[in-house]
Amino acid sequence: MLSHMCGSGGGEGPTPSTEEGMNTSLHTTTTTMATQTDTHSQNHSEMNELPPPRMISQRAHQTLAFPTFSSNYTKMIQANLYDKLTNPKLIVMNGITACLDALSHTLCDPDDVVITPTPVYGRIYTNFHDRSAATVIPLVCSQEDDFALNVKDLEKLIEKTESEGRCVRACVLLHPHNPLGHIYSTAQLRSIMEICAQHEVHVIIDEIYAFSIYNKEIKFNSVLGFESLPDPQRTHVLWGFSKDFSIPGFRLGVIHSLNPWVLSCVTTLSHYHSCPQVIQHAAATIINDEEWCDGFYLPTNQERLAKAHHKICQRLQEMEIAVCKGQGGLYVWANLQAYLQPCTEEREMALFMALVDGGVCILPGKKLYCVNPGWFRIIFAVPDEELEEGLSRIEVVLYVWKKNIESDSS
Numbered sequence: 001m002l003s004h005m006c007g008s009g010g011g012e013g014p015t016p017s018t019e020e021g022m023n024t025s026l027h028t029t030t031t032t033m034a035t036q037t038d039t040h041s042q043n044h045s046e047m048n049e050l051p052p053p054r055m056i057s058q059r060a061h062q063t064l065a066f067p068t069f070s071s072n073y074t075k076m077i078q079a080n081l082y083d084k085l086t087n088p089k090l091i092v093m094n095g096i097t098a099c100l101d102a103l104s105h106t107l108c109d110p111d112d113v114v115i116t117p118t119p120v121y122g123r124i125y126t127n128f129h130d131r132s133a134a135t136v137i138p139l140v141c142s143q144e145d146d147f148a149l150n151v152k153d154l155e156k157l158i159e160k161t162e163s164e165g166r167c168v169r170a171c172v173l174l175h176p177h178n179p180l181g182h183i184y185s186t187a188q189l190r191s192i193m194e195i196c197a198q199h200e201v202h203v204i205i206d207e208i209y210a211f212s213i214y215n216k217e218i219k220f221n222s223v224l225g226f227e228s229l230p231d232p233q234r235t236h237v238l239w240g241f242s243k244d245f246s247i248p249g250f251r252l253g254v255i256h257s258l259n260p261w262v263l264s265c266v267t268t269l270s271h272y273h274s275c276p277q278v279i280q281h282a283a284a285t286i287i288n289d290e291e292w293c294d295g296f297y298l299p300t301n302q303e304r305l306a307k308a309h310h311k312i313c314q315r316l317q318e319m320e321i322a323v324c325k326g327q328g329g330l331y332v333w334a335n336l337q338a339y340l341q342p343c344t345e346e347r348e349m350a351l352f353m354a355l356v357d358g359g360v361c362i363l364p365g366k367k368l369y370c371v372n373p374g375w376f377r378i379i380f381a382v383p384d385e386e387l388e389e390g391l392s393r394i395e396v397v398l399y400v401w402k403k404n405i406e407s408d409s410s
């Protein structure tokens with residue numbers, strides 16, 4: 001199926017089920033990507049119309065306006081049977097990093113604002129700033145609230161930013177979240193999307209950890225399974241192979257969007273971010289093997305993640321290190337504040353360096369834009385012996401570190 005998607009096409013698939021409980025099967029997700037409710041989708045003949053204001057960036061207008069042979073040719077093909085068969089809504093690129101970069105170019109003008117809840121996977125900042133020169137503003141989530149996202153705070157932040165005369169262009173959500181491991185409830189996602197719709201803010205949802213859910217009680221509620229969306233034209237969903245299949249070297253990610261201008265612009269940009277056909281073919285072979293994917297790989301992976309997550313939580317508890325409660329991802333968000341006196345970013349970085357010297361690399365919160373110093377992201381999705389070794393190294397470094405603090409203060 002994926003090989004159909006090369007460049008711009010999508011495929012047919014079963015109709016999505018209800019909002020809750022989506023994505024228990026890889027095939028459900030990949031096929032629903034192509035079958036999302038599309039009352040608002042438009043065909044390419046409407047591409048001759050100008051996009052409404054606040055829809056895409058000025059740069060993207062230029063990208064759309066540039067008449068290349070290939071884009072004209074593509075339009076001709078897409079106006080024919082090919083378009084009807086493939087109904088393009090998926091764009092394939094070489095990884096989610098490329099997808100985010102292309103979306104930043106497509107949606108943002110310099111100084112536009114992109115909001116994302118923090119702490120956050122740090123590249124969201126660079127992905128949305130480097131090419132488009134947009135400014136990423138944090139929606140601060142803090143340890144006082146267990147790093148929960150407060151929807152009212154999002155609304156206030158959008159209103160405050162707009163009252164300063166700035167254009168809030170997009171809200172980026174990581175779902176499941178990196179580094180927190182949180183999964184948002186359907187109601188919460190809907191509230192976020194409604195607020196964004198009211199303010200004409202695009203919602204970009206990166207679901208790269210969609211199948212890496214270690215809490216077996218939880219069913220992941222992909223936005224792609226929602227029966228309706230508050231603003232389908234401004235909702236864009238991403239997924240890639242790097243995490244759920246542990247093959248970041250494949251460099252394969254997809255953007256699902258119903259917005260014809262965004263699709264067209266991103267299709268043009270995909271020439272610079274293309275994923276080799278041979279990789280697409282291999283990836284398609286993997287996900288077309290339903291028996292292996294749904295019957296073996298995904299449940300086994302989930303089982304192993306759950307086991308490793310249980311193990312790391314238990315060992316950290318023995319070390320009296322608290323972790324933030326999460327449900328998905330390949331990491332835990334751990335509180336090492338007891339080792340920081342004073343609890344500052346400088347001490348956090350010093351502890352990070354001590355850990356690196358001790359042979360273990362865990363990412364400090366500063367690098368993930370965390371407002372509270374002392375939190376670290378620890379990856380647990382490694383072979384059992386490596387997890388054991390890493391945890392032992394952390395224990396040794398913290399023991400020596402604590403002894404040094406005690407002798408300094410005596």
Ligand SMILES: Cc1ncc(COP(=O)(O)O)c(C=O)c1O
Pocket residue numbers: 094095096097098121174178206208240241242248251252253
């Ligand atoms: C939330 C998130 N999105 C995207 C990426 C990068 O994905 P890719 O390897 O497809 O560029 C990462 C990698 O850590 C990630 O955590």
